[in-house]
Amino acid sequence: MSLLDAYPLQHYLLVSAALFALGIFTLVARKNAVAMLMGVELILNSANLNFVAFSRYTVGNFSGHLFAIFVILLAAAEAAVALGIVIGIFQNYGDVDADALDGLKG
Amino acid sequence: MSPTALALVQDLRLFLPEVILVLTTLLVIVLDVTPVRKSHRALLYLTFCGLLLSGIYLLRHYVDLRESGGRASSSNVLLFGNSIALDPFAVYFKGLFLLVGLLTGVLSIRYKKLNPAGEGEYCVLLLCSTLGLFLMVGSRTLLMAYLGLELVSIPSFVLAGFQRDSRLSNEAALKYTIYGAIASGIMLYGMSLLFGLAGSLDFAAIRHALEGQTELRASPLLLSVSMLMILAGFGYKIACVPFHMWCPDVYEGAPTPITAFLSVGPKAAGFGVILRFFYQSLSTHSGGGDWTPIVDQLQWPIVLSVLSVATMTVGNLAAVAQTSLKRLMAYSSIAHAGYLLMGVVVLSKDGIFAILFYLAVYVFMNFGAFLFVVFLHDLVGSEDIEGCRGLGWRAPFPCIAMAICLFSLTGLPPLGGFIGKFYLFLGVIGRELYWLAILGVLNSVVSLVYYARVVKAMFLENIPRGEAEPLPVPFFYSAAFAVLVAPILLLGVYWAPLVKLARYSSSIFGA
Numbered sequence: 001m002s003l004l005d006a007y008p009l010q011h012y013l014l015v016s017a018a019l020f021a022l023g024i025f026t027l028v029a030r031k032n033a034v035a036m037l038m039g040v041e042l043i044l045n046s047a048n049l050n051f052v053a054f055s056r057y058t059v060g061n062f063s064g065h066l067f068a069i070f071v072i073l074l075a076a077a078e079a080a081v082a083l084g085i086v087i088g089i090f091q092n093y094g095d096v097d098a099d100a101l102d103g104l105k106g
Numbered sequence: 107m108s109p110t111a112l113a114l115v116q117d118l119r120l121f122l123p124e125v126i127l128v129l130t131t132l133l134v135i136v137l138d139v140t141p142v143r144k145s146h147r148a149l150l151y152l153t154f155c156g157l158l159l160s161g162i163y164l165l166r167h168y169v170d171l172r173e174s175g176g177r178a179s180s181s182n183v184l185l186f187g188n189s190i191a192l193d194p195f196a197v198y199f200k201g202l203f204l205l206v207g208l209l210t211g212v213l214s215i216r217y218k219k220l221n222p223a224g225e226g227e228y229c230v231l232l233l234c235s236t237l238g239l240f241l242m243v244g245s246r247t248l249l250m251a252y253l254g255l256e257l258v259s260i261p262s263f264v265l266a267g268f269q270r271d272s273r274l275s276n277e278a279a280l281k282y283t284i285y286g287a288i289a290s291g292i293m294l295y296g297m298s299l300l301f302g303l304a305g306s307l308d309f310a311a312i313r314h315a316l317e318g319q320t321e322l323r324a325s326p327l328l329l330s331v332s333m334l335m336i337l338a339g340f341g342y343k344i345a346c347v348p349f350h351m352w353c354p355d356v357y358e359g360a361p362t363p364i365t366a367f368l369s370v371g372p373k374a375a376g377f378g379v380i381l382r383f384f385y386q387s388l389s390t391h392s393g394g395g396d397w398t399p400i401v402d403q404l405q406w407p408i409v410l411s412v413l414s415v416a417t418m419t420v421g422n423l424a425a426v427a428q429t430s431l432k433r434l435m436a437y438s439s440i441a442h443a444g445y446l447l448m449g450v451v452v453l454s455k456d457g458i459f460a461i462l463f464y465l466a467v468y469v470f471m472n473f474g475a476f477l478f479v480v481f482l483h484d485l486v487g488s489e490d491i492e493g494c495r496g497l498g499w500r501a502p503f504p505c506i507a508m509a510i511c512l513f514s515l516t517g518l519p520p521l522g523g524f525i526g527k528f529y530l531f532l533g534v535i536g537r538e539l540y541w542l543a544i545l546g547v548l549n550s551v552v553s554l555v556y557y558a559r560v561v562k563a564m565f566l567e568n569i570p571r572g573e574a575e576p577l578p579v580p581f582f583y584s585a586a587f588a589v590l591v592a593p594i595l596l597l598g599v600y601w602a603p604l605v606k607l608a609r610y611s612s613s614i615f616g617a
Contacts, residue, residue: 020295023291033284040288040291043288047294047297047298050295050301051298053302054298054301055301058302058305059302059305059306063306063307064298064301066249067248067249067252067301070249070252071252074252078260078283078287081260081283082280082283082284082287085263085264085267085280088270088276088279089276089277089280092271092272092273092276093276098280098284101277101281103274103277104274104277104278104281104354104358104359
């Protein structure tokens, strides 16, 4: 509890904003499908951090914590499905580079 | 039993349509590993039964809501700690989703690319996705909106890539997944900011909190940012302009019945959740079925009307150059998201009503068009406009049905699509947004160019040499086309019952 009180809300928000920016950067800069999924995880966790920090500092109940738990669960489900699809891509293309996927255009 | 447990049981009784969907899903999973699945399409028909049974209970809810006096408190039943609303608005949408689920199943019956061994999984994913649509339109909190959205998304990622050995289907699935994950991530970050600003996840409580904060009303920068981020998630579901890039690729690569599902189900649910969120959280009801934005400096209707124009223009202009029917329908569905957004920006009961009415007609028009794509692939082996050449003389009935669907999508009288568009434009003109109405009409004219190109290929172009003999059309297609086209024709001349239903269902949110 004392550790929490030592830092104001702003610190948490800054860290989460930095995580969000890093996630977006990963998505834009990396072409590897697995790396892009890692970027998505960063974004989801930045939102989680926000939820928990707001819940602890300003709101004062556990609804933010609850939301974060649901997000963690869904992130796991989403990662499982996405990685399954990436395996399918690898079997068909022999590569997981997003640029290699050019069969659909127009 | 404790009072909380008792309340939960009470709520579960009002949650029966969803419970039936869950039970059907479980039953299909169990039967999938027993010998039952070897019999022809048994699991698909079981899915139909589940959807119909759910529909019966939905009808009972509708009748109950009607009898309990229309508007007042009794028709706004809130379930599970105010997180899900059971009102006529939600029931109307759920009815549409059951129809969408059934029609998707019907389209799958003759779709040859689907592996019969995966039929159980296919049905399970379809049912889960339908359940997600149900939760989306009922959601009254940010949490439920997010959960519903993901419950729609995750099964449809798999469905888009259901043909595992097809490169295009895999590519569509990966693109859909990556875009979907990014959109929901950004939406989530926006939701976390809104949660911090308003201190609650409940739509109505968010409005109360925002109304009370004077410093926030003075500088709504953070509120605008969070609103735009949340819009990214909803915009991805309805495929409106900056978030539409996935749409053509996914529609082309996914199995055709799933394309049809994606073009109607998630789009309609997206509009349901947009209406709930924007009308309940970010607007104040000013009496007489009109709303105003909650913060004067945050004129979100203007943002949405610009998006609406951009969406319909991009969709229509890009559709003109397409050669693949599925891609053409993808851009057409983007354009329709633009038309439907016009109903959101007017901030009135008439706008909600017009969206509800149009969506009902849209289900039939779009499924009719995609049934034709399945038909074309089944009998001619093509999914391109090129494959329709001269088909009008070889298989007249399906081609006439397709022409009716396309002209209705354009909005030509005397078809259902015309009436739907008429109400949408009426709402816009009622709010004196003439520029929006003019741009919408111009866009409809552009859309005639590409819809008519398909009709021209079917009826006015020469039949390729050596293929002049008539095509035997299986009874299945004749019957399915008749079922889909009849409502479009009927609604073009006798639309009063649907108007009554949609008007009743649009009286929500205390208006």
